[in-house]
Amino acid sequence: MSNRRMETKCVQGGYTPGNGEPRQIPIIQSTTFKYATSEAMGQLFDLEASGYFYSRLQNPTCDYVAAKICEMEGGTAAMLTSSGQSANFFAVFNIAGNGDHVVSTSAIYGGTYNLFAVTMKRMGVEFTFVSPDCTEEELEAAFRPNTKAVFGETIANPALAIFDFEKFSRAAHAHGVPLIVDNTFATPVNCRPFEHGADIVTHSTTKYMDGHGAAVGGCIVDSGKFDWLSHADKFPGLCTLDDSYHGITYAEKFGQGGAYITKATAQLMRDFGCTPAPQSAFILNLGLESLHVRMQRHCENAQAVAEYLQQHDKIAWVNYAGLPGNKYYDLAKKYLPNGTCGVVSFGVKGGRKAAETFMAALKLAAIETHVADARTCCLHPASATHRQMNEEELIAAGVPGDLVRFSCGLESKEDLIEDIAQALEQV
């Protein structure tokens, strides 16, 4: 499947049934797996043989779906997690622990920011946040001798900044550390970060990949391109013996393409258990089968909505990288030539009060703390996710009081625009 095109991978990747086997991915709803001898099971516990024994670590349904996403991203190994949060936590914690440091862009999802700046800080991992628009010198100054990774989002949620892959991957590799990219908003249909220097990709599959607001989930994919053993001093967890597995060294036993995901499964999934349900993996796969068709429509609708808003005299500003003149237009053309995503943000003239009136008048777009759904939804962050902040803090976070985040679904773009038009009349 690896030399097939994206559309084919979306539909048929990851699972090839044999004669008489189910055409659709089977849901293996079993916590445990049977063995005839203790000897055979012991081999699994020593990582000497591969196989399923307990669904907290691995389950065949989840692995079929992970294999599909792996093919779509062009990676060597992948794993599903129970959420995007656990995917980003595992992706970083797998290589950075107490006493280590990570460089991240500041334009990241609020939940990820909290995970990094508060929770992982309590675990002894320090983060330096840099603007996505920082100069090479500013980026360089963020590195420390104990830096273990660089992190960013292809399309930042909700700032919609486009990630400068060249700038960040060059800096990461000059310092001998991998670049981890959250590719949630772009999906591999619109951007494949491994082609632009990323080493590890993460996803909240809750968004476009599922696409129907049905199942929370996450995924981590390894490109197999990062040479851990050449930087063995920085990554002892991959390059020295693991005491909890009778002295296995991941980078030696599983090679450059398999070490990272095997370690994350064998240690982090074993100990934290952020395991997706097989049923959720099945639902995710239904979404993946149409991802290539849906992304095109999400982008088409968002482009039309953004263009409509831009010429409306009750709209103060519009942020969508598909609009010529947008700060990120050129980066979007370079890294996402087929389109960015379905999310547009804009300001309604009259500030917070006008934004609230506008949103209350919408009939098709529901108010939800969600994006990337088949159904159009919107959010006023200043009264919801960023409610605790005052006006000054909102500006600093890049979330002005008038900002509306509008996630274009798969409905008719004419209907969406008519709905926006009638709601703006109420303002």
Ligand SMILES: *Cc1c(COP(=O)(O)O)cnc(C)c1O
């Ligand atoms: C939603 C989101 C997450 C978190 O994912 P969950 O599935 O909600 O845990 C992480 N990164 C990005 C870019 C997101 O949009």
